[in-house]
Amino acid sequence: MKNKNFGLSEASFEKLVADLKRNDTYFFEQVFLKQFGETLKYLRREYRSSHEDAYDATMDTLIEFRTRFIDGKLQYGNLRFLFTKMASQMLLRNKQKGATDLEGIIILNEEDTEVTDTDEVDRLKKAWQTLGESCKQLLTCHYYGKMKLAEIAKEQQKTPATIRKQKERCIKQLKDQFGLKTMVKL
Amino acid sequence: MKEKLNRLSDPNISKQEEDQILEEVLKKQFDGELKTKWKEKLENEFGIKRSTNGFKNKKYLKIFIAAAASIALFITLQLFNTTSSDPYVLAQQLLNEQEIIHPGATKGISDENQNRILAIHMFNSKDYIKSTIYFNNLTNPTEEDSYYHGLALLLSNQYTKAILKFEENRTTGDKYLQELTWYQAIAYLLNKQPGKSNTLLRQITNTEWNYKKAQQLLKKINTD
Secondary structure, eight states: OTGGGTTOOHHHHHHHHHHHHTTOOHHHHHHHHHHHHHHHHHHHHHHOOOHHHHHHHHHHHHHHHHHHHHTTOOOSSOHHHHHHHHHHHHHHHHHHHHHHHHHSTHHHHHHHHHHHHHHHHHHHHHHHHTSOHHHHHHHIIIIISOOOHHHHHHHTTOOHHHHHHHHHHHHHHHHHHHHHHHHHHO | OHHHHHHTTOTTOOHHHHHHHHHHHHHHHHHHHHHHHHHHHHHHHHOOOSOSSOOSOHHHHHHHHHHHHHHHHHHHHHHHTOOTTHHHHHHHHHHHHSOOOOOOOOOOOSHHHHHHHHHHHHHHTTOHHHHHHHHHTOSSOOHHHHHHHHHHHHHTTOHHHHHHHHHHHHHHOSTTHHHHHHHHHHHHHHTTOHHHHHHHHHTOOTTSTTHHHHHHHHHHHHHO
8 A cells, every 4th residue: 555655654644744734845755756757757658748848747746736635635545646647637738738828829918917927926025024934834834734723723722713813913914015015116 | 916916905805805815826936936946856866857958057068068979989889899689689778768667556445456456566666577467367457457468578578478468459459559569569679570570660650659769770670
């Protein structure tokens, strides 16, 4: 069973998910980056894809796997099989996306949006940097790690109400900073 | 994205929408950071780069050109020193240079699935002889089973049996047709049947898998 799950036992699988929810990717990297080369070769051989396409598809699969782990959509069972299949689907999806882009206007629209977005995202990044460590940790665990406020409260040995208020304060600070920078820019 | 971010400054935004936007924005941001971090790790710890070519530093480009020239000279000298076994050596090299991995199977509790799981496990562990035994135990092999069974025979040097299995595979479906042509040609060559290998290699057209390698082998066979 371990072989089908990249050498993970059921207990280590649980640990991996718990770590990811706290945005600790060390264990995930130990397990999955080792598979990168193998998956890359598989895609190149089975689908005759280029090195770059196989690389992008495998990288996208890693990101998608992380998301599915924290969403509770992946169960301990046959992760190796799922990873390979998902990488194959990712490769085909990326190829289809590329084909659509070449067909016309879509690529131009995306480029336009990217340029404008960079400014906004940059301002949000700066606003994020003004937050204290506890705020960053709370928002990261909640939004990126999909941890419920009650779970965070339990872990930090605080009441759910305290955590909820802390979250509201953190968001207000982030929004104030983002809004301030927007006004300064204008 | 710009509109969504600006929605955050709207005092009338609902909590639900606020959560949705923050989740989306932070995911995009953190996913991007993870990609950058993993890209560096893959390059530094595993030697895997996204781009396999392109040199930013001219110093390294010069070193690369010098090394490539030395290798080219070495290969040229080797070509002048050919032996009659060349096509067979090249066939073996081409077979060895690609790591063949079975994508895996769904879990199951029946004997059939147990045999399949063990066959795949042995295949991916490179114990090809044991893999052929478990593949043989399958009462209703799928097209994929038969294809990997043939590969396990080829990789365990049972060339005659591999050829027969590949031939049988051709009659059951066309999912692996290009692969079958290539590996059967390799099997023929390793079985010292260059004529039959030649016939199959000629069937590989320039849009098909391993066309260039097939041309390379044909050249070797015909100059041998």
